[in-house]
Amino acid sequence: RANRLAQRLGAEALRLAELSDRLVDFDLVVSCTASSLPIIGLGMVERATRARRRRPMFMVDLAVPRDIEPEVARLDDVFLYTIDDLGRQVASGQENRLAAVAQAEAIIETRVDAFMQWMRSREAVPAIRTLHSRGESLKRAELERARRALAAGENADRVLESLAHALTSKFLHGPTVLLHGSAAQREQLLPLIEQLLPERVAPVERAPAESALASHRVEREPSR
Numbered sequence: 001r002a003n004r005l006a007q008r009l010g011a012e013a014l015r016l017a018e019l020s021d022r023l024v025d026f027d028l029v030v031s032c033t034a035s036s037l038p039i040i041g042l043g044m045v046e047r048a049t050r051a052r053r054r055r056p057m058f059m060v061d062l063a064v065p066r067d068i069e070p071e072v073a074r075l076d077d078v079f080l081y082t083i084d085d086l087g088r089q090v091a092s093g094q095e096n097r098l099a100a101v102a103q104a105e106a107i108i109e110t111r112v113d114a115f116m117q118w119m120r121s122r123e124a125v126p127a128i129r130t131l132h133s134r135g136e137s138l139k140r141a142e143l144e145r146a147r148r149a150l151a152a153g154e155n156a157d158r159v160l161e162s163l164a165h166a167l168t169s170k171f172l173h174g175p176t177v178l179l180h181g182s183a184a185q186r187e188q189l190l191p192l193i194e195q196l197l198p199e200r201v202a203p204v205e206r207a208p209a210e211s212a213l214a215s216h217r218v219e220r221e222p223s224r
Contacts, residue, residue: 023048027055032062040068042075049077060086135171142166 006013014022016039023029023044033039040059045068049057059080061068066082073080146163150156175193178185 020044020047024051027057029057029059030062031060031067033067035063035067036065038067038069040072042069042071045072045075045078049075052077062086138167138170142170 002013005011019039023040024047029040031040045057045059049055054077056077056079059068059072059078061080061082064083068080070080072078142163145166146159149159149162175189178189179193
């Protein structure tokens with residue numbers, strides 16, 4: 001039966017009595033017999049490793065009870081693994097896979113949350129575009145009005161003040177109307193207003209040249 005299996009696999013069948021002499025030829029030994037006693041002893045493996053000139057040998061013992069004496073594992077050039085070692089490797093691999101699954105689930109959850117947040121932000125895009133379009137229209141209209149006033153010779157400071165006042169009034173008109181509405185509307189809007197508007201606007205300092213120009217205009221105005 002061993003010969004038939006060897007022929008089918010392209011291998012070579014050996015008699016058990018030949019094992020001691022042929023062990024030196026193999027880098028990997030897998031043993032699994034029904035023997036009640038070890039069939040590969042420490043002395044046999046020591047002789048094989050000396051003949052192999054310390055080339056490493058890997059041995060796997062799948063038999064219960066063991067086919068290879070446990071002392072073989074102490075040899076420097078031999079790496080012996082039993083079925084118990086393989087079981088521990090399988091269990092360790094399973095633990096690693098479970099840990100990897102948990103890590104993958106956490107990554108997926110984070111990515112899904114980020115994607116859903118992005119989707120929700122996309123819902124606000126039309127409203128954002130409307131706000132920008134409305135602001136741009138107001139800006140163009142008020143700038144055109146300011147240019148006409150300057151071309152007509154009106155005072156530049158008064159034109160700029162009028163421009164700022166008009167833009168501020170038109171931007172705040174909608175929120176102001178809503179804040180004067182029902183109590184329910186105010187409860188919804190007040191937290192949003194606090195988030196949208198800064199608590200304090202830093203004062204704008206005039207440059208020295210601008211301050212001198214303003215002072216010069218103030219001094220000259222009474223002589224008109």
